[in-house]
Amino acid sequence: MKKVPEPAAAGGGSSKMHNTLVYIRQHWQLYVLFMLPAFLLTIIFRYIPMGGIAIAFTEYNPIRGIFGSEWVGFEHFQRFLSSPDFMRYLMNTLKLSVFGLLWGFPAPILLAFLLNRIMSAKTKQKIQLVLYMPNFISVIVLCGIVRILLSPTGLVNSLLGTSTNFMTMPSAFRTIYIASGIWQGAGWASIIYTAALSNASKELKEAAVIDGANIIQQIKAVEWPAIKDTVLIQFIMSVGNIMSVGFEKAYALQTDLNLNASEIISTYVYKKGLLDGDYGFSTAVGLFNTVINVILLISMNALVKKMNEGKGI
Amino acid sequence: MCPESESMATVQLKNIKKVYPFISGEQKKNKKKADEPEKKKVNLQITDEGVVAVQAFDLDIADKEFIVLVGPSGCGKSTTLRMVAGLEEISGGQLIIDGKVMNDVAPKDRDIAMVFQNYALYPHMTVYENMAFSLKLRKEPKDVIDKKVREAAEILDITQYLERKPKALSGGQRQRVAIGRAIVRDPKVMLMDEPLSNLDAKLRNEMRAEIIKLRQRINTTFMYVTHDQTEAMTLGDRIVIMKDGYIQQIGTPQEVFDHPANLFVAGFIGMPVMNFFDAELKRDGKKYFVEVGGYRTELDAEKEARLAAHDVQSQPITLGVRPEHTDVADAGISAKVEVAEMMGSSVHLHVNAGGRDVIIIVPTIDMKGNYKLGDTVHFTFGGRVAHVFSKETDKNLEF
């Protein structure tokens, strides 16, 4: 946006903004110098590759290149949207991410509240260390562990005294996916909340205790206000990622028998594009995914803004 | 407040003790430090269980009394107050409020309210909500809450800010809100931990006067912590002077000023600080004299009676005389002027008498000419203002 208002146009209300603009104008060489690298990098690695989405509108052939390939318009989109599997993939994706957000988002917050109540700093550190560790396991290794634990002869079955093969049950897939995700990520994700909570004044908490607040009321009056803004930002960011469910994990937990629940858009894109070589189609599906994502992000930000007295991203 | 519900809000602290246990690894460090010869400011006793922040704390607070805890930083004032509030576990002894042992009672059930140094207001609530919060938690009816909050706001002159959030208030206004929050609860005991130390000097003086007025309006027992002796002297019915976790003296402001129990209290109370001399106490039957630098004076009858009651004999002493109680005279103890500070109504003469630094306050109207560096002056003092401390124990021999 190159619209720099003329000095005269800036009214009293935006005089601070006006001053900033005048300042920037005086030192424009400096700003250009600082911004150029970032600008170029963004162009080269973020915008130029976007040209690749043109693939979605072609019958792409790598040998003939994007513009040498046959232009097919919205055909791929039509094919995908009208396919009988489309609704299933979309719902699988949405359910996985929405339920993932629903269960996974509050987990680190609750964890932070709990951690914050541990009096001894030493004990707290040790517990935190244990909680962080799963975060450093690679997703593929994690899925391996999950498969072993849940196999008919695995730990879970021997504890229950059964021999259920959880990995083949479509109804168990989402639970496995989300629960293992929480186990892996909640500790790490709680760091940011623990940090925000350390800003809650100790005196204020004591005042609440004297006022007669129980633990829930203390959290409501002292701790929640201290982390509310952080939670909101985190929430908006998570919503932004709602459709970009990681392909690796779903793929790694997939079995032929649980495909009914485990086939999501990204695993479908992978299979179509890289395994079947149907590049044009798979790009179209990926693009569709992104567009939904953007719509979700924008509408969620608007919603949060409304709820939070005009503060969003 | 119906009369029958109005009970006596006495507070008794019996041999109260607080030990902060070591966090593992800290013990060794502290032990090492204790061996170091260097003199530290705070010398808390360190035992195997931990740091003893307060010990042997005995105090009976009468109904509606205003008690001030005062002492240097780290002496255990806040710890004591927090034990009364229930924010800190009591390691030993008994806390009795209104005849009931309160050691293990939750803070909210102790019928106390507390005002904190940093106001501790809920930032997301309005002033009104802040003040109403504890009543709301107690499930009082809305109209009762409203009445109490408005009454308190009226007393504190913050009615016009009721709908504001704390961040839109000045420090002094915030502290009023914090006090308001405490008084709406109508507590048996009002606890205040350095409530004025975040305010600038002028505001502090104003708020100090406010608290005195407040006290007349809300008849309750106060425990007030400060490190400022002016606050202690002006507010307290009785002052508790603490050092290193021990009580040094308990008494009315006049008592601790006129009869400091030991050298520490003598040096702590009073501005400028009391002058100390190496002197001799001489007993002659029922009469006592102090001799210093060739000057000799008889103590007044009250002091003589107190000393005689303890059968104090002649001995070398540390003599204390406050700067405002020294008089420049033609004869007496001789001293060399080092600095003369003009303070307006008086001059503070910093002199050297027999190797000791001494301050003499000379009212401007009594001055005969100006004092210059190196001038020799003579000063005397009366027998009523001489404090005699044992050389061995640093205790006032009157006690």
Ligand SMILES: Nc1ncnc2c1ncn2[C@@H]1O[C@H](COP(=O)(O)OP(=O)(O)OP(=O)(O)O)[C@@H](O)[C@H]1O
């Ligand atoms: N949680 C704690 N663990 C260990 N020692 C503590 C703890 N809290 C306080 N202390 C120690 O107890 C002593 C008394 O502390 P306290 O806060 O009562 O001092 P204070 O008299 O209020 O001082 P100030 O005027 O600085 O507020 C201090 O020396 C302090 O180091």
Ligand SMILES: [Mg+2]
């Ligand atoms: Mg303190």
